[in-house]
Amino acid sequence: MDQEIMIARLFFRAAFPVMKVPLADDPAIKKAWADVKATVQFSADCEPGPDTDGQSRIGACLYFDHGVLEVVEELCEKPDLTLHFKTVKALNALLSGGLAVPSIRGGLKNPGLLVKMLTLLMRLTLMLPSNRPKDPVKKYLKVKMSIYMITTALSNYNRLGDPKMREWTATQPDRIYQFSVATPEFGELIAAYLRVRGGKTKSGRGVYTRRRPFVHFRFSSVDGALKVLLKEVEFVQGVESGCVAIDGSPEYAAKMNDFMAVLQGMMT
16 A cells, blocks of 8 residues: 555554544543534545545544544545545655645634644644653653553554554464553553454454453553653563563564554654
């Protein structure tokens, strides 16, 4: 698959759904969207080809309904607001924290919606390596969003056909790669997982209870997780310093970390 198309699809499938976290856990964002029912479209022009099913435009629709978000990788018929980019590369640049100016349709009719959408997009930038929050709530949001996104991105990286990822998953039996972060100060365990079975993958939220994890990345705290996610310590150093404990195969854990680094490089 074309690299830019793949990155855009990873944003649509893995990053956009993570907006559900601030919509639920960020008081200011939650309040702002509580009474909003609207459809927002992100789209970009592209060369028609097999990667786009012959279409000259790709995109995703965000359906907001009083704080509930559904993300669908499709073009809407009548969106309330559209952010359209001349190229897929420009779309990816904006979503990865770079500079790109979209054409905005519906902004004059819905100025409040535009402001809310831009503010919500800014929350996604919490996941960028360059964003190093000091506020405890923002640290928590960064870690939760990052763990949710990376597990979903790993699954879709395989589904989108990356050769190395497909090769790695092809021969594996039914295995669970679990991620968890202890956050007693927020009264919950941040948890997400990737399930691999014979070349197929599926991501999920929470702790997978039907099978013992083949590999479990157990982060000791939000601060410990941030040190690893922000590359303040290398993966091995993170294990040695107690930032993260690995239950299960160290070889497969290291390979998983390699794929995570590749995805981080693509999407930031």
